[in-house]
Amino acid sequence: MTCEQVREELVACWACVDELTxxxxxHLEQCDACRREAVLLRHTRVMLHSSMPPLSAPVNMAERVMSRIDEQAHSAGWLPRAREWFVPRRQPSWARAAAVGTALALAVAGGALWRSQRPDQSAPPSPPAVVADAGIDGSAARTATLDGELDELMLQHQRLEMTQPLADDAGVSLVVYTSR
Amino acid sequence: MERARQGDKRAFGQLVDEYKDKIYNYVARMLGDPYEAEDVTQEAFLRAYRSLPRFRGASSFHTWLYRIASNLAIDVMRRRKRGEPTFSLDEPLEGEDGEFEREIPDETFGPEEASTTRETRIAVRRAIMDLPEKLRDVMVLYELQGETYEDIANILDVPLGTVKSRLFNARNRLKEVLEELVEAGEIEVGQ
Structure with a gap:
């Protein structure tokens, strides 16, 4: 046997005397270098075990694990809990499929109900909303459509307030209503 | 086991009691830090509890648990590589009276084996921690945890031949480190 073959055998069994062919x-009886290699390997094994001795897990490890499990169960958000309720653990795949199907059916039914409650889109449009402005000078209320003209009214109102200081009891109102 | 799968927490608690030392030791030896190992071991059991309903029994429970712990330990090691702070077995601890060394009980060997110096043990431990993850995993599982080749192949999801070759390489690397220590005169090896 060559030194290389012997060393492979030595590493494979930590040079354990009982397992050597x-x-x-x-070969070891005649080869100093391989004999030294065998001794080194036996020491390596001893060193390995003495450097990494077995440790005991902390005394209350099991209690801590169980309390963390309890904590997580209590602090779980609504989504996981709803999921657990809706798709409980250990359900067979057909039951999961049924649950998903029910959810879809409910969603479709809800959508249909919502559409039926909406005003008819084909009906003639309702009259535009009007704004009545009771001006401080008592002038007749002006009407305007809400889009764009409301902003204009607000600007005019602000200008009036700035240029014509009001008495304490002067009532200024901007009434916005919509005709139905 | 079956009761735990059905959601019986007390039964799961018994499993934790049964496997806590094994998993804790494995993680501590992989990470080189008993304190970090405590967190990782707890997390491994928590994940096992959450995944238990999906456990089909294709492998044994202890193999499956080892696999969860192995993945978590590798995650921690990768975080370390990214430079996130970790502890080490060799770092002194901070106490009220200053720094002190971590005491690791040696329950395996008698006085003659235990007489290896602290420096030697630290050097060997460093050599183990310096092994690439894959070699260290096999080394720890086979040499220190006493798992079989077949179980290790299942845990790491690699062929049996890969387990054997990794073990061979790991032993060789450790032997080389020891050789360096001998040559540097740090330890003596008799014939």
């Missing part, structure tokens, strides 16, 4: 033992 006759050929390897014979």
């Amino acid at each position: 006759f050929e390897v033992v014979e």
